Amino acid sequence: MTRYPRALAALAAACVLMGAAAASAAGVAPPSVPLPAPPWAPPTSPLSSPIAPLRALALFVAPAAPWAAGHRGIDLAAARGGTVLSPAAGVVSHSGTVVDRGVVSIDHGGGVVSSLEPVAHAPPAGTRVGRGEPVGEVGAGTGHCAPATCVHWGVRVHGSYVDPLDLLEGFGPVVLLPLEGGAALGAPGRPDGAAGSDGPGRPEAAVS
Numbered sequence: 001m002t003r004y005p006r007a008l009a010a011l012a013a014a015c016v017l018m019g020a021a022a023a024s025a026a027g028v029a030p031p032s033v034p035l036p037a038p039p040w041a042p043p044t045s046p047l048s049s050p051i052a053p054l055r056a057l058a059l060f061v062a063p064a065a066p067w068a069a070g071h072r073g074i075d076l077a078a079a080r081g082g083t084v085l086s087p088a089a090g091v092v093s094h095s096g097t098v099v100d101r102g103v104v105s106i107d108h109g110g111g112v113v114s115s116l117e118p119v120a121h122a123p124p125a126g127t128r129v130g131r132g133e134p135v136g137e138v139g140a141g142t143g144h145c146a147p148a149t150c151v152h153w154g155v156r157v158h159g160s161y162v163d164p165l166d167l168l169e170g171f172g173p174v175v176l177l178p179l180e181g182g183a184a185l186g187a188p189g190r191p192d193g194a195a196g197s198d199g200p201g202r203p204e205a206a207v208s
Contacts, residue, residue: 046169047087047108048132050116050153051076057150060163072161073115073154080149082138084122086129087114087153087164095122102139111158112167116151 055077063070078084086106093113094105101118106129108114118139129135138151155164165171 045088045131047112047114047155047164047167048085048169049076050085050087050114050135051078051082051138051151052085056165057145057148060161060165062161062163066160070161073152074164075145075150075152078138078149078151080138080140083134084116084119084136084138084151086131086133086135087155088112089131090114090129092123092125092127092129092135095125095127102136104135106135111156113156114164115154115156119151 056074057077058071058075060074061071063072084104088106088108090106090108092104093107094103094115096103098117102120102122103115103117104119104122105113105115116135119136120139122136123129138149153164155162155167
């Protein structure tokens with residue numbers, strides 16, 4: 001009496017194996033096998049500030065989840081009509097109005113994309129730009145800092161927002177300095193109390 005259930009189980013297992021083999025032959029991954037996410041790696045060349053001089057009005061606040069509230073970038077003090085620079089060489093991937101302000105996005109390669117707003121007179125999508133090359137001027141949109149004027153700089157790596165200061169030349173990711181007793185002490189000069197990998201510290205943020 002137990003032969004039939006066993007035979008059915010063996011037949012089902014064979015069908016699964018045949019389906020997986022056929023999917024592999026067709027170059028299609030079985031649906032139950034998740035595809036690995038691309039690795040997070042910093043760009044080979046650090047980014048430079050799109051606004052000079054650099055003065056941050058609000059810093060990056062990572063959201064608890066992709067759909068949750070946060071501040072996905074930093075706000076840089078700027079004057080209306082001032083020059084906005086490309087943080088690194090790349091290709092303009094978006095140039096146009098989003099809601100009520102101009103936005104320009106630059107694909108730097110390696111999965112790194114900068115987005116800047118409000119920006120007026122940005123070059124069209126497909127334009128190649130060099131590091132530090134003008135990509136427009138500070139626009140008249142209300143932006144993140146109304147009534148003050150600022151430029152919001154967001155950076156995505158493989159589609160995920162990261163802190164632009166972690167990729168900024170002279171700063172880099174947070175590194176805690178060990179003490180003799182095994183504790184960790186952040187170096188002075190940064191609001192988070194930690195030292196940059198190769199720089200003097202983060203800009204002070206006047207968050208209102």
